[in-house]
Amino acid sequence: MPILSIVRWLSIPLLVLAATAGPVYWAFPEGLSAARSLGIVLGWAGCGLLLASLLLMLRETWLSRWLGGLERMYQWHHRVGMVAYVLLLAHPLALAADAWPDSPLLAWQTLSPFSLGWAVRLGWLSLLLLMLGLAATFATRLSYRLWRWLHVSLGIGVLLGLWHLLQLGIEEPVLPILALASLFLGWRLIREDSGLAARPYLVQMAAPVADGTVEISLKPLAEPIAAAAGQFVLVAFFAGPTFRGCGEFHPFTVSSMGADRTIRVGVKALGDCTRRIQAIEPGVLARVHGAFGTFLADRPAAAQLWLAGGIGITPFLALLRAGPVSQPTTLVYLYRAEGDAAFLPELRELAERDPQLSLQALATGNEPPNPDSFLPAPGQLGDSECYLCGPPGMVATLRQALRTRGITPRHIHFENFGFR
Ligand SMILES: Cc1cc2nc3c(=O)[nH]c(=O)nc-3n(C[C@H](O)[C@H](O)[C@H](O)COP(=O)(O)OP(=O)(O)OC[C@H]3O[C@@H](n4cnc5c(N)ncnc54)[C@H](O)[C@@H]3O)c2cc1C
Numbered sequence: 001m002p003i004l005s006i007v008r009w010l011s012i013p014l015l016v017l018a019a020t021a022g023p024v025y026w027a028f029p030e031g032l033s034a035a036r037s038l039g040i041v042l043g044w045a046g047c048g049l050l051l052a053s054l055l056l057m058l059r060e061t062w063l064s065r066w067l068g069g070l071e072r073m074y075q076w077h078h079r080v081g082m083v084a085y086v087l088l089l090a091h092p093l094a095l096a097a098d099a100w101p102d103s104p105l106l107a108w109q110t111l112s113p114f115s116l117g118w119a120v121r122l123g124w125l126s127l128l129l130l131m132l133g134l135a136a137t138f139a140t141r142l143s144y145r146l147w148r149w150l151h152v153s154l155g156i157g158v159l160l161g162l163w164h165l166l167q168l169g170i171e172e173p174v175l176p177i178l179a180l181a182s183l184f185l186g187w188r189l190i191r192e193d194s195g196l197a198a199r200p201y202l203v204q205m206a207a208p209v210a211d212g213t214v215e216i217s218l219k220p221l222a223e224p225i226a227a228a229a230g231q232f233v234l235v236a237f238f239a240g241p242t243f244r245g246c247g248e249f250h251p252f253t254v255s256s257m258g259a260d261r262t263i264r265v266g267v268k269a270l271g272d273c274t275r276r277i278q279a280i281e282p283g284v285l286a287r288v289h290g291a292f293g294t295f296l297a298d299r300p301a302a303a304q305l306w307l308a309g310g311i312g313i314t315p316f317l318a319l320l321r322a323g324p325v326s327q328p329t330t331l332v333y334l335y336r337a338e339g340d341a342a343f344l345p346e347l348r349e350l351a352e353r354d355p356q357l358s359l360q361a362l363a364t365g366n367e368p369p370n371p372d373s374f375l376p377a378p379g380q381l382g383d384s385e386c387y388l389c390g391p392p393g394m395v396a397t398l399r400q401a402l403r404t405r406g407i408t409p410r411h412i413h414f415e416n417f418g419f420r
């Protein structure tokens with residue numbers, strides 16, 4: 001494994017360790033009972049983990065490059081946030097356990113939000129907001145917009161938790177943690193969610209490429225983003241002569257990069273915003289942030305098996321539009337029906353022109369595709385490198401099917417088209 005990959009692989013665990021050990025070391029209690037010391041250590045460790053979780057929600061290209069990509073950052077963001085919550089829940093319990101042997105009343109007062117004034121009330125309010133935000137992360141049926149707003153309650157919970165410490169008269173290391181937490185939250189809201197980090201683009205062309213899918217060409221109005229085939233960008237579409245975009249940033253894969261730095265994205269109607277985008281027209285303003293992702297970067301020289309589901313074809317299309325493949329490559333393109341198969345005529349032409357590329361285009365109907373009907377038999381995969389892109393459910397099924405065919409995880413690369 002090249003050094004850089006090891007550094008990237010270790011980056012987040014080391015960052016989380018430092019963010020946890022720092023406050024614990026700084027405020028390590030001395031001369032207190034074991035239960036009280038544990039309560040205090042749990043509190044600081046929880047704070048440190050929350051800080052790390054906030055850093056891992058930032059969407060900056062340089063940061064995602066160092067930390068192994070946005071999807072990996074989100075996975076750790078969730079994990080670290082959950083552990084932080086458990087530690088912060090245990091924190092008051094350990095403090096109450098310390099008081100219990102001498103005075104059950106004091107133990108209750110330590111816990112009760114009604115007795116020891118605002119400091120404890122703020123602590124409970126913070127825990128309640130963290131609980132609400134975390135509960136929402138599991139409620140995948142919630143609309144994405146409501147899910148996002150409930151997620152914001154987590155950020156407020158963090159700030160209230162730190163205010164709880166200030167109310168207890170604890171300043172060191174609360175103030176630096178509070179400053180960093182406010183910086184990360186402000187950075188995400190101002191620079192990323194409100195689009196300051198994004199570049200202005202103009203919709204130059206929009207063409208339907210299948211039922212419910214449109215390909216949009218975007219011309220840079222200022223310095224263009226740098227993107228490589230297979231990468232994705234966060235795009236927000238605003239108003240045009242008759243079009244009103246939803247103005248939210250959504251991830252879309254760059255399906256081609258023009259010599260004149262125009263980029264194209266293919267958008268399939270999968271929800272409110274993408275349905276609205278089907279009616280987009282030239283002249284609509286957009287903001288583009290990116291590019292992100294390393295899905296198809298640094299592909300080994302071995303034979304390639306590419307598995308694309310629905311609009312998950314876009315990263316592979318970008319690579320094929322950029323030129324002929326350099327290794328024997330089999331592209332399996334799965335779609336519900338011929339009418340949904342975006343870019344199929346173009347892919348057929350590309351496969352006809354490229355002797356190293358073989359295309360299997362399969363209409364699977366509404367049933368989940370059966371891997372045995374299109375995956376090569378175990379012995380035939382040899383040391384192929386496998387690349388999967390599409391809806392998370394399809395990716396999970398195919399990863400499993402490849403594993404049972406003896407392909408080890410190191411040779412299975414995937415991009416989920418859903419961050420949640
Ligand atoms: C790395 C990546 C690359 C993608 N590339 C493409 C592409 O090339 N073409 C394409 O059509 N689709 C692509 N998608 C999927 C696309 O982002 C979603 O379909 C779109 O965001 C749905 O928004 P909506 O408002 O229409 O639907 P909603 O009903 O709001 O959301 C449907 C689902 O889309 C996801 N989603 C919604 N909003 C966001 C958001 N702001 N950020 C992240 N996920 C969100 C959620 O998982 C949600 O459950 C990609 C997704 C990812 C993660």
